[in-house]
Amino acid sequence: MAEDIATKLKNYRTAPFDARFPNQNQTRNCFYNYLDYHRCQKSLGAKGEDLAPCDWYKRVYTSICPISWIQKWDDQREEGTFPGKI
Amino acid sequence: MAHPSQLGFQDAASPVMEELLHFHDHALMIVILISTLVLYIIVAMVSTKLTNKYILDSQEIEIVWTVLPAVILILIALPSLRILYLMDEINDPHLTIKAMGHQWYWSYEYTDYENLGFDSYMIPTQDLLPGQFRLLETDHRMVVPVESPIRILVSAEDVLHSWAVPSMGIKMDAVPGRLNQTAFVTSRPGLFYGQCSEICGANHSFMPIVIEAVPLEHFEKWSTVMLQDA
Numbered sequence: 001m002a003e004d005i006a007t008k009l010k011n012y013r014t015a016p017f018d019a020r021f022p023n024q025n026q027t028r029n030c031f032y033n034y035l036d037y038h039r040c041q042k043s044l045g046a047k048g049e050d051l052a053p054c055d056w057y058k059r060v061y062t063s064i065c066p067i068s069w070i071q072k073w074d075d076q077r078e079e080g081t082f083p084g085k086i
Numbered sequence: 087m088a089h090p091s092q093l094g095f096q097d098a099a100s101p102v103m104e105e106l107l108h109f110h111d112h113a114l115m116i117v118i119l120i121s122t123l124v125l126y127i128i129v130a131m132v133s134t135k136l137t138n139k140y141i142l143d144s145q146e147i148e149i150v151w152t153v154l155p156a157v158i159l160i161l162i163a164l165p166s167l168r169i170l171y172l173m174d175e176i177n178d179p180h181l182t183i184k185a186m187g188h189q190w191y192w193s194y195e196y197t198d199y200e201n202l203g204f205d206s207y208m209i210p211t212q213d214l215l216p217g218q219f220r221l222l223e224t225d226h227r228m229v230v231p232v233e234s235p236i237r238i239l240v241s242a243e244d245v246l247h248s249w250a251v252p253s254m255g256i257k258m259d260a261v262p263g264r265l266n267q268t269a270f271v272t273s274r275p276g277l278f279y280g281q282c283s284e285i286c287g288a289n290h291s292f293m294p295i296v297i298e299a300v301p302l303e304h305f306e307k308w309s310t311v312m313l314q315d316a
Contacts, residue, residue, distance in 0.1 A: 025266065062201075063182045065265075
């Protein structure tokens with residue numbers, strides 16, 4: 001599985017089609033990948049495991065989410081006012 | 087792009103727009119034929135000297151002018167639905183670009199690999215070079231590789247805007263807090279113009295969109311230069 005992730009990350013072009021979000025509104029796609037990355041970091045980090053698999057979510061949310069949204073959420077996380085559950 | 091005294095659509099720059107153009111020709115031809123027939127019948131009815139006060143009904147013609155319109159509607163609906171589903175096909179994009187609407191300019195973000203972002207302001211009329219188009223040119227164009235499927239995510243930072251490029255058959259509302267997805271493929275290299283299509287304040291008419299479709303190597307060189315300049 002780790003090799004698949006490494007190959008997937010190496011061959012990354014752009015965020016692929018996600019069947020969970022097949023329609024026009026991709027807001028949730030962006031938000032959920034942002035959440036999944038930070039949750040992945042938190043849970044794998046707590047277990048002391050390799051954090052490389054989490055990079056997939058980071059690549060996807062970096063591709064999809066507007067830069068201003070990412071900055072706003074990063075600031076909110078630092079302040080402790082981020083609305084999502086990580 | 088649009089030209090003076092234009093009646094029809096702009097030349098198609100994407101496969102979807104070609105389909106839409108042909109469908110429009112098909113539907114318009116049907117409309118013209120029906121209108122001509124009806125106009126002829128009206129003129130014929132009004133200008134005849136013959137009268138007949140004793141025809142009460144006729145089953146045959148009633149059947150004809152019920153079934154024939156139904157058949158015509160089906161002939162319009164089938165190509166229409168075909169294009170609708172064609173536009174909704176799952177595609178595998180090569181590149182994702184975000185177009186963010188502001189008052190009163192667009193900003194484009196290319197963040198698949200590096201963090202490239204830039205603003206695209208209209209060139210004021212007094213600063214245009216000879217041959218450039220009034221109210222349509224921008225200082226930085228959205229450059230894309232030609233013949234590659236591109237995913238565009240449209241949003242806004244302040245009020246409603248709408249990102250439209252008629253020659254590609256694209257229009258997508260830019261809603262603050264929402265990320266709207268559309269996709270396109272440019273069939274040929276060139277410049278494709280569009281304008282903001284949702285009223286957004288004083289300079290709504292002055293925030294155009296320009297897509298520059300170039301071969302992939304040129305796109306790579308351009309993005310390298312833009313990253314260095316940023």
